[in-house]
Amino acid sequence: MESAGTIKDYLQDEINYAIVPFKVKQLPSNAWAMPFITNHRYRLHWESVLDFADMKVEISERWVPTDHNMHLVFNFTEKREAVNITSNYGGAGGVLVANNTLSTKNEVDWIPGDMQLRNTTIEGEEYKKEF
Amino acid sequence: MVVGKTENTEEALDVASPVGVITPRTELFSLSGVKFFNYNWNGAAAFKTCSHCFHDAATDSGGRTITSWDLHIDEATVTRRVQYSTPFRTIFFDKDGTLTGKGANSWFLPYWKHLLQPECTQEDALGGITCDGTVEARRVAFHSMPSNFIG
Numbered sequence: 001m002e003s004a005g006t007i008k009d010y011l012q013d014e015i016n017y018a019i020v021p022f023k024v025k026q027l028p029s030n031a032w033a034m035p036f037i038t039n040h041r042y043r044l045h046w047e048s049v050l051d052f053a054d055m056k057v058e059i060s061e062r063w064v065p066t067d068h069n070m071h072l073v074f075n076f077t078e079k080r081e082a083v084n085i086t087s088n089y090g091g092a093g094g095v096l097v098a099n100n101t102l103s104t105k106n107e108v109d110w111i112p113g114d115m116q117l118r119n120t121t122i123e124g125e126e127y128k129k130e131f
Numbered sequence: 132m133v134v135g136k137t138e139n140t141e142e143a144l145d146v147a148s149p150v151g152v153i154t155p156r157t158e159l160f161s162l163s164g165v166k167f168f169n170y171n172w173n174g175a176a177a178f179k180t181c182s183h184c185f186h187d188a189a190t191d192s193g194g195r196t197i198t199s200w201d202l203h204i205d206e207a208t209v210t211r212r213v214q215y216s217t218p219f220r221t222i223f224f225d226k227d228g229t230l231t232g233k234g235a236n237s238w239f240l241p242y243w244k245h246l247l248q249p250e251c252t253q254e255d256a257l258g259g260i261t262c263d264g265t266v267e268a269r270r271v272a273f274h275s276m277p278s279n280f281i282g
Contacts, residue, residue, distance in 0.1 A: 018244040023218060025190040031274035033192035035222050035240055037248045038267040052276045060270035061158060062196050062224075067267045089275075 019047070028058060039068035043075075051076045056089050059112060069110060085113045133177070135170035135209075145172065150179035150214050154221060156191035159198075166203040176214035176258055177204055180221035180241075193220035194270030200226035213258040215241045222268045236264035 010016050020032050036042060046052070057072075076083070088094035101114040133151035136144055151167050154160060167177040178197075184190045204212065212230060215221065223230060223239035231237040233252075240246050240260045247253060251262035262268060 016244070018246075020243075021218075023190075023192050025192060027191050028272055028274040029192075030276070031192050031272045033194045033218075033220065033270060033272035033274075034243070035194050035220055035246060035268050036271055037238075037246055037251065037262060038269060039250075039265075040248050042245060044273075054275065054277060055273055056275040058272040058274065060194070060196070063269055067269065070269070070271075072271075 028056075031058075033058075036070055038070045041071035041073060043073040045075050051078045051080075069107070083115075083117050085115050087111075087113055132166045132168070134168050135172075135175050137169070148174040148176075148214065150175065151177045153179045153182045154195075154197045156181045156184050156193070156195060158195050160195075161198040161200075163199065163201040166205070167209050168205045170209045170211065174211065174214060176211035177202075177209055178212065178223075179214045180216055181218065185217040190217070192272055193218035194222060194272070195220075196222040196224055196268075196270065198224045198226065199230050202229040204230065210256060211258045212254075213239060213241075215259060219243075220270075222270065224268070231261040233261050233263045238262040238264075238266075238268040240268055 018034075020034055023029075023031055023033065083099075085097040086094045087097065097111075097113040097115055099115060099117050102110070102116040105114065135149055135151065149170070151170060152162065152165070170176055180197075181191065181193055181195070184193060213221075213223065219241045221241065225231045225233070225237045225239060226235060228234040228237050231239050238251075238261065239257075240251070240262065242253065242255075242260055246260050246262075246268075248262070248266070250266045251260050254261050
């Protein structure tokens, strides 16, 4: 959702976005599980502004190939040597997804995990100053 | 047929907020051919979500999908469709629109700001958000961060 003013103005008015409580419990534990509407793009970040070093994304077993796409946007503030997205939770048989697959592949060929890394350092620093 | 109360009701029921069906905390539950009458007081509703998910010892991360079709929800006597409970994330997939009123393959969802997309409508009186059949509602879980991330 777009809003007039600075990012700080936007974030200070909680009517602009959803805050999802962390859940300790099961399936999976220590998780944030939420419904999302397909065919839209969501920007997610953590209230503490911490960067995660590792994270797993569990997609509902109800997903089917005919579903619309959904884009998730994550920021990172600290320097990163690499940003890797790997299928199968990075376990056996997992495949490292190449960068820019969102722009180099046709949309019909996209698979879960296709990505585009935007290393916008200056914007990141400005973002931090807002807090 | 599920009836909230009859003319022979009692005070204990009148001060409660009963529901017709409590949905499970698992995937693949479906419901059809059910009729709901007389759930129109004190937050009573046709459905409540995620059975016993409030319990500290055993719960679920939520966001499971319930499939329904061929429901009859009496407009005159059933105001609220869903009474969401912890963790407020259950997805209803309505195959024929008899739950949402938005046609085939529509969705009933809890209120979260990010779900108010153009295909969706905030329906406070009904208890959540309804979305039409041009999109899908899917659960996504984010987890397994390092312990120092989640404290």
